[in-house]
Amino acid sequence: MQLNLTVEAVWSDVQKIRSAAPLVHNITNYVVMNNTANALLALGASPVMAHAREEVEDMVAIASALVINIGTLSSAWVETMASAMSKASAKGIPIIFDPVGAGATAYRTRTCHELMNAVAPTVIRGNASEIMALVDAAVATKGVDSSTTEKPVKALRELARQFSCAVVVSGETDLVSDGETWFRIRNGHALMPRVTGLGCTASALVGAFAAVQPEPLSAAAHAMAVMGICGEIAAAQAAGPGSLQMYFLDALYQLNEERIATTLKGC
Amino acid sequence: MQLNLTVEAVWSDVQKIRSAAPLVHNITNYVVMNNTANALLALGASPVMAHAREEVEDMVAIASALVINIGTLSSAWVETMASAMSKASAKGIPIIFDPVGAGATAYRTRTCHELMNAVAPTVIRGNASEIMALVDAAVATKGVDSSTTEKPVKALRELARQFSCAVVVSGETDLVSDGETWFRIRNGHALMPRVTGLGCTASALVGAFAAVQPEPLSAAAHAMAVMGICGEIAAAQAAGPGSLQMYFLDALYQLNEERIATTLKGC
Amino acid sequence: MQLNLTVEAVWSDVQKIRSAAPLVHNITNYVVMNNTANALLALGASPVMAHAREEVEDMVAIASALVINIGTLSSAWVETMASAMSKASAKGIPIIFDPVGAGATAYRTRTCHELMNAVAPTVIRGNASEIMALVDAAVATKGVDSSTTEKPVKALRELARQFSCAVVVSGETDLVSDGETWFRIRNGHALMPRVTGLGCTASALVGAFAAVQPEPLSAAAHAMAVMGICGEIAAAQAAGPGSLQMYFLDALYQLNEERIATTLKGC
Numbered sequence: 001m002q003l004n005l006t007v008e009a010v011w012s013d014v015q016k017i018r019s020a021a022p023l024v025h026n027i028t029n030y031v032v033m034n035n036t037a038n039a040l041l042a043l044g045a046s047p048v049m050a051h052a053r054e055e056v057e058d059m060v061a062i063a064s065a066l067v068i069n070i071g072t073l074s075s076a077w078v079e080t081m082a083s084a085m086s087k088a089s090a091k092g093i094p095i096i097f098d099p100v101g102a103g104a105t106a107y108r109t110r111t112c113h114e115l116m117n118a119v120a121p122t123v124i125r126g127n128a129s130e131i132m133a134l135v136d137a138a139v140a141t142k143g144v145d146s147s148t149t150e151k152p153v154k155a156l157r158e159l160a161r162q163f164s165c166a167v168v169v170s171g172e173t174d175l176v177s178d179g180e181t182w183f184r185i186r187n188g189h190a191l192m193p194r195v196t197g198l199g200c201t202a203s204a205l206v207g208a209f210a211a212v213q214p215e216p217l218s219a220a221a222h223a224m225a226v227m228g229i230c231g232e233i234a235a236a237q238a239a240g241p242g243s244l245q246m247y248f249l250d251a252l253y254q255l256n257e258e259r260i261a262t263t264l265k266g267c
Numbered sequence: 268m269q270l271n272l273t274v275e276a277v278w279s280d281v282q283k284i285r286s287a288a289p290l291v292h293n294i295t296n297y298v299v300m301n302n303t304a305n306a307l308l309a310l311g312a313s314p315v316m317a318h319a320r321e322e323v324e325d326m327v328a329i330a331s332a333l334v335i336n337i338g339t340l341s342s343a344w345v346e347t348m349a350s351a352m353s354k355a356s357a358k359g360i361p362i363i364f365d366p367v368g369a370g371a372t373a374y375r376t377r378t379c380h381e382l383m384n385a386v387a388p389t390v391i392r393g394n395a396s397e398i399m400a401l402v403d404a405a406v407a408t409k410g411v412d413s414s415t416t417e418k419p420v421k422a423l424r425e426l427a428r429q430f431s432c433a434v435v436v437s438g439e440t441d442l443v444s445d446g447e448t449w450f451r452i453r454n455g456h457a458l459m460p461r462v463t464g465l466g467c468t469a470s471a472l473v474g475a476f477a478a479v480q481p482e483p484l485s486a487a488a489h490a491m492a493v494m495g496i497c498g499e500i501a502a503a504q505a506a507g508p509g510s511l512q513m514y515f516l517d518a519l520y521q522l523n524e525e526r527i528a529t530t531l532k533g534c
Numbered sequence: 535m536q537l538n539l540t541v542e543a544v545w546s547d548v549q550k551i552r553s554a555a556p557l558v559h560n561i562t563n564y565v566v567m568n569n570t571a572n573a574l575l576a577l578g579a580s581p582v583m584a585h586a587r588e589e590v591e592d593m594v595a596i597a598s599a600l601v602i603n604i605g606t607l608s609s610a611w612v613e614t615m616a617s618a619m620s621k622a623s624a625k626g627i628p629i630i631f632d633p634v635g636a637g638a639t640a641y642r643t644r645t646c647h648e649l650m651n652a653v654a655p656t657v658i659r660g661n662a663s664e665i666m667a668l669v670d671a672a673v674a675t676k677g678v679d680s681s682t683t684e685k686p687v688k689a690l691r692e693l694a695r696q697f698s699c700a701v702v703v704s705g706e707t708d709l710v711s712d713g714e715t716w717f718r719i720r721n722g723h724a725l726m727p728r729v730t731g732l733g734c735t736a737s738a739l740v741g742a743f744a745a746v747q748p749e750p751l752s753a754a755a756h757a758m759a760v761m762g763i764c765g766e767i768a769a770a771q772a773a774g775p776g777s778l779q780m781y782f783l784d785a786l787y788q789l790n791e792e793r794i795a796t797t798l799k800g801c
Contacts, residue, residue: 031567031583033298033339037463042508047463048368049298052341055374062371072567074586074610076341101582104596107589194787196571196581241576242783249509253461300565300606304730309775314730315635316565319608322641329638343608516776520728 003176003183003221005267010222011257013213018044022064022211026204027051027081029071029100032197035245036067036204042252043226045208056080060087064211067204068121070111071100078111085119094210094219097121098203103133116163122210123220124159125168125203128152135159157182166216168206170199174224178217185221186265187228189235195245202227229263230255270443270450270488272534277489278524280480285311289331289478293471294318294348296338296367299464302512303334303471309519310493312475323347327354331478334471335388337378338367345378352386361477361486364388365470370400383430389477390487391426392435392470395419402426424449433483435473437466441491445484452488453532454495456502462512469494496530497522537710537717537755539801544756545791547747552578556598556745560738561585561615563605563634566731569779570601570738576786577760579742590614594621598745601738602655604645605634605731612645619653628744628753631655632737637667650697656744657754658693659702659737662686669693691716700750702740704733708758712751719755720799721762723769729779736761763797764789 023046028036033049040047050059053076060066066088068081088095099112112134116124124131132155152169160167160179169175174185192198205227210219234247251259290313295303300316307314317326320343327333333355335348355362366379379401383391391398399422419436427434427446436442441452459465472494477486501514518526557580562570567583574581584593587610594600600622602615622629633646646668650658658665666689686703694701694713703709708719726732739761744753768781785793 029583030297030564031571034301034463034568037298038508038512041461041463048371049296049339050368050372051339052374054342055372058372058374072583072585075588101584104582105584105589105592107586107592194575196568196575238784240784240787241572242780242787245572245783246509246513246780249512250505250507253507253509297564301568301730304565305775305779308728308730315638316563316606317635317639318606319641321609322639325639325641513776513780516779517772517774520774520776 003217003267005183005221005225007257007261007264009218010225010264011260013209013222014226014255016212017208020212021046022208023048023062024065024067024204024207024211025050025059025063025084026067026069027077027084028067028069028200031071032200035197036201038249039201039252040204040208042249043205043208045211047204051077051080053080053083056084057087060084060091060093063093065094065096065207067096067098067207068115069098069100069200069203070108071200073108073111078115082115082118085115089119094122094207094216095119096203096207096210097124098200099124099126099130099134100200102126102130109133120163121165122216123166123168123206124163125170125206125220127170127199131155131159131167131169153182166220168220168224170202174228176217176221176224183221183267185224185228185267187225187232187263189231191235191238191241191244192231194241225264226255229260232263233259270484270534272450272488272492274524274528274531276485277492277531278527280476280489281493281522283479284475287479288313289475290315290329291332291334291471291474291478292317292326292330292351293334293336294344294351295334295336295467298338299467302464303468305516306468306519307471307475309516310472310475312478318344318347320347320350323351324354327351327358327360330360332361332363332474334363334365334474335382336365336367336467336470337375338467340375340378345382349382349385352382356386361389361474361483362386363470363474363477364391365467366391366393366397366401367467369393369397376400387430388432389483390433390435390473391430392437392473392487394437394466398422398426398434398436420449433487435487435491437469441495443484443488443491450488450534452491452495452534454492454499454530456498458502458505458508458511459498461508492531493522496527499530500526537751537801539717539755539759541791541795541798543752544759544798545794547743547756548760548789550746551742554746555580556742557582557596558599558601558738558741558745559584559593559597559618560601560603561590561611561618562601562603562734565605566734569731570735572783573735573786574738574742576783577739577742579745585611585614587614587617590618591621594618594625594627597627599628599630599741601630601632601741602649603632603634603734603737604642605734607642607645612649616649616652619649623653628656628741628750629653630737630741630744631658632734633658633660633664633668634734636660636664643667654697655699656750657700657702657740658697659704659740659754661704661733665689665693665701665703687716700754702754702758704736708762710751710755710758717755717801719758719762719801721759721766721797723765725769725772725775725778726765728775759798760789763794766797767793
């Protein structure tokens with residue numbers, strides 16, 4: 001499909017989030033829980049963090065999107081991630097999957113495969129090395145890559161096809177694909193990777209967008225555009241990563257059509 | 268009893284916290300641990316977070332208040348919450364209970380009842396829906412409510428009577444009750460709910476106040492007044508929820524009698 | 535050995551961290567995970583937080599330093615801390631140990647002894663009461679101390695000798711020792727203890743320095759000097775602990791030779 005990355009399309013989704021305040025259920029890592037909850041609140045969504053076996057399905061039952069992030073995984077949490085994903089799939093709400101550190105340890109890569117093979121996510125978001133680690137080794141390393149983006153693009157499309165979902169590769173330029181076509185999201189700032197968990201925050205925001213935008217590729221693209229726009233606005237005021245984090249939350253809160261119009265870059 | 272919400276009474280408690288630096292033991296949720304620890308430190312109290320079965324009673328033994336917050340509960344943590352509450356009750360230190368998400372899942376509501384039925388808290392603090400969820404369904408839904416505050420007020424007083432404790436309903440205007448009478452705390456700002464965990468921070472600060480103020484209703488009211496005052500001071504400087512959180516901590520640290528005098532609103 | 539606390543020596547290590555971006559594996563407490571990850575990123579290192587039994591050794595295998603912090607310990611985490619320390623020792627990467635709350639409960643003191651007796655750390659960093667709690671009671675309480683620093687200094691040197699490691703006592707003035715000699719690090723600011731987890735952040739930064747600086751005493755001293763320098767720079771701009779935390783991260787990011795030269799105090 002074609003991606004409609006226009007000011008109107010992005011702003012329309014932001015307005016829908018603000019008026020619906022969708023409940024986004026996060027099972028995420030300890031490092032970023034506070035930041036992702038704050039980013040969801042600043043944007044206008046309603047975050048909840050819950051991981052207990054006894055309640056995880058009940059929480060999914062009242063949520064509009066589920067965000068799974070394996071950043072500080074352990075076996076007990078992986079079990080409830082699986083239950084939550086299964087319930088979300090049965091209920092028909094979008095599932096966002098963030099494979100933090102896939103490829104860094106065998107346990108992480110294996111856990112991602114187990115969770116995603118049981119229930120395919122709606123959107124997968126990771127950095128290039130994580131997304132490449134999730135694709136079969138044979139595919140990921142086939143041929144000689146002539147550019148730094150060729151290999152990620154191959155993995156991106158392959159993963160999207162494999163799980164019939166949208167995939168985002170975050171980086172200096174973000175890449176999004178639905179398996180058929182792929183697009184670049186060009187907003188963002190070099191200081192953003194110096195704040196821990198802005199990738200995790202991106203995944204959480206994809207959850208908010210997917211709660212109001214039924215097309216996964218558009219939800220992912222609009223969320224990444226908003227991340228990049230707010231990151232640029234924040235970086236223009238920031239003296240370093242400490243102030244960037246603060247201005248980023250303020251920018252999410254203050255986001256309006258005019259700011260999107262003056263900052264959004266085309267695909 | 269009558270509530271003494273005067274500049275002198277609030278300032279006196281703040282001074283006592285600053286000179287005694289009471290150790291406030293928190294068993295709280297992952298999302299807000301950092302913020303609540305920082306708020307306690309900024310105010311002048313001494314926070315500790317500890318949840319291990321092996322030490323939870325020893326930590327209560329050296330603490331001046333215990334704050335229980337079920338925000339990201341799981342069965343192992345609930346067990347140590349129960350042990351800590353039992354020890355705190357035996358030792359005679361105040362117990363603050365924050366029923367995060369009560370009503371959202373059956374597990375949360377049930378866990379609150381089990382914990383509070385075993386050991387009655389000194390102060391319960393929640394938002395209107397949480398407090399209403401804790402009161403017997405029969406009471407909470409009895410009659411037709413003509414105003415948005417009538418139902419919370421009924422639940423507030425009922426819960427306070429049931430557990431012979433003080434109860435706070437946080438909201439645009441906070442409500443506090445000891446079961447007999449109830450009062451409004453009018454300070455605060457609309458931007459505060461856009462920062463995650465300021466309700467949890469309120470509960471933690473109630474812990475600090477209860478450590479130096481033996482009257483639970485006064486401890487709760489003074490803490491909520493300080494929350495609201497610092498929230499207003501912060502909001503006057505803030506461009507959004509990111510900067511609000513930062514200015515809020517600075518305001519707690521800088522709080523003095525003059526700022527209370529110029530900002531405190533009457534009941 | 536003699537400590538080389540010069541602008542050139544500190545700046546050289548900072549540059550090495552920035553060019554190598556060493557992976558620092560943290561098994562740390564919930565309260566500070568976000569802050570310590572952000573401090574490592576702001577300085578130029580690469581943080582990872584991982585505690586699962588299934589992956590902890592694999593994560594150590596790709597890391598350049600291991601930071602163990604018992605702040606919110608529980609038995610399952612202590613097990614994986616032991617595995618990680620054993621693997622780090624076998625691999626020969628530095629191990630930084632932060633005995634948060636040692637002495638506050640018997641469980642904490644005992645856990646520290648068990649972990650350190652199994653695998654001696656490269657650097658131990660704590661405040662005076664924690665470090666004193668780790669030294670045999672007989673040693674720590676021997677004699678009558680005529681000054682507030684005499685007892686910590688005794689404990690500092692004793693602990694360093696006992697584990698053949700470097701030890702840091704954080705405080706208004708930091709003390710570092712290799713067991714033979716000891717030195718003062720005089721940078722820092724009184725507002726720093728009002729931000730939760732800056733001690734934990736110090737331990738994490740020692741990890742980054744130890745990853746590039748083979749001499750433990752120098753790594754510890756340079757890290758503490760950078761903490762103090764950035765704390766002073768931040769405090770000069772801060773209105774309270776909220777803004778201090780933000781400016782501190784910005785200062786780590788902006789740190790350069792000139793700022794070290796104008797701020798570093800001699801031993």
